Amino acid sequence: MTSTTTTGQERKAPGRPRNAQADEAILDAVLTLMAEGQSAAAVSIESVAAKAGVGKATIYRRWPNKEALLIDAVRSMKGPIPELAGVSARADLIAMVTANRSSRVQEFGKVTACLLPELMKDEQLRQMHHAVMEPRREVMREILRRGIASGELRADLNIELTLLMLSGPSMAQGLFGTETGVPLEEFPVVLVDALLRGAAA
Amino acid sequence: MTSTTTTGQERKAPGRPRNAQADEAILDAVLTLMAEGQSAAAVSIESVAAKAGVGKATIYRRWPNKEALLIDAVRSMKGPIPELAGVSARADLIAMVTANRSSRVQEFGKVTACLLPELMKDEQLRQMHHAVMEPRREVMREILRRGIASGELRADLNIELTLLMLSGPSMAQGLFGTETGVPLEEFPVVLVDALLRGAAA
Structure with a gap:
């Protein structure tokens, strides 16, 4: 429950390892069902329980309802907000882009793109998602402000546009499956450098 | 039918205005149904006919099946490929980004993000979508090659990454509803200039 009520915080690792394993299996089940083509509306606590190999009560002990579970599944695709060195905007942006592209994002990126519009229709879900994402976006804004x-x-940098330029390419790549020739682990460095240096000669 | 079999070509305006109106009403109906939350799987020729106020036969005269209709609905969100002046990469990129962000993209952008992963599961649909999108992407690659x-x-520009940086921000903006403070009609200019100049001082 802490994971859904402590808005804007990263999930605390549960005290007992077996809980952490069950949590991960449950969140994986949600993402796998959606990756297999189920819409957010079609995913049910029953189908998640069956996929994860746990009882429905195990899910309800951790999440009050399906919506809270879906939000946590989205959250689980991000790594924790990293400690930032604060030495250069470049290094801090690379750290943030890397954290936002966890291995789960690679695997389930298409799910997010499809899930988000559905989540955004519901005001409560929209607010929960905002609470998950906004702290990350605010960290990135602060990096940009310090860099300015x-x-x-640049003093005239459009901060919100820059955030879109840091998040959009990963999203487009996930949707289109574009091959850039850049190894996945180097993508954040290459993207941030392309953004900083510009395409002009 | 020409619209689905003439791969990689823009749609020809039909000779009779009433056909063009019916086409537009049908494509609008598809996008509206999906914007209302129906998945690509849930959309049926029946529901499209009802929404568009036409008979099913009118749809089947134009599209052989639902899949062809969905592809055309995606295609209809893009403006035609513009005539390019060929004087500068900057002006040509702005023209292409403008064409790719038609008024329909603003209205139905979230639909595309959700529809694409579903389309990509089907090999035939994937190929049809490729036939719609790849000519545009190739025009943009050619602009970048000429600019180099x-x-x-820059001589060392990563062309595929640059394509993602030109398409991704619009997509992220559509999904998240981010407010950048840039008027919609100026967005292509601001984005292309940000990409060219770079964020570094």
Whole structure:
């Protein structure tokens, strides 16, 4: 329950390892069902329980309802917000882009793109998702503001557009399956450098 | 039928205005149903006919099946490929980004993000979508190649990554509803300039 009520915080690792394993199996089951083509509306606590190999009561002990479970499944695709060195905007942006592209994002990225519009229709879900995402976006805004203040970044940078330029390419790649020739683990460095240096000669 | 079999070509305006109106009403009905939350699987020729106020036969005269209709609905969200001046990569990229963000994209952008993963599961649909999108992507690649050759763009530009940086921000904006403070009609100019100049001071 803490994971859904502590808005804006990363999930705490449960005290007992068996709980953590069950949590992961349950969240994986949600994402796998959606990756197999089920819509958010079609996913049920019953189908998740069956897929995860747990009882429905195990799910209800952790999440009050399906909506809270879906939000946590989206959240689980992100790594934790990293400790930032604070030395350069470049290094901090690379750390954040890396954290936002966890291995789960690679595997389930298409699910998010399809799930988000459905979640956004519901005001409560929209607010829960906002609570998960906004702290990450605010960390990135702060990196950009510090970079402008230090003179590393352009004074006239559009911060919100820059956030879209840091998140959009990964999203488009997940949807289209584009091959950029860049190894997955190097993608954040290559993207941030392309953004910083610009395409002009 | 030409619209689905003439792969990679823009739709020809039908000779009779009433056909064009019916076409538009039918494609709008598909997009509206999906914007209302129906999955691609749930959309039926019956529901499209009812929504568009036409008979099923009118739809079947134009599209052989639902899949062809869905592909055309995606295609209808893009403007035609524009005539390019060929003077600068900057101007040509702005023209292409503008064409790819038609008013329909603004209205139905979330539909595409959700529809694409579903379309991509089917090999025939994947190929049809490829036939619609790849000519546009190839035009943009050619603009970038010419810009590199003319010295306007960096010699070491990653062309596929640059395509993602041109398409991804619009997609992320559609999904998240981010407010960048940039008027919609100026977005292509602002995005292309941000990409060209880079964020570094």
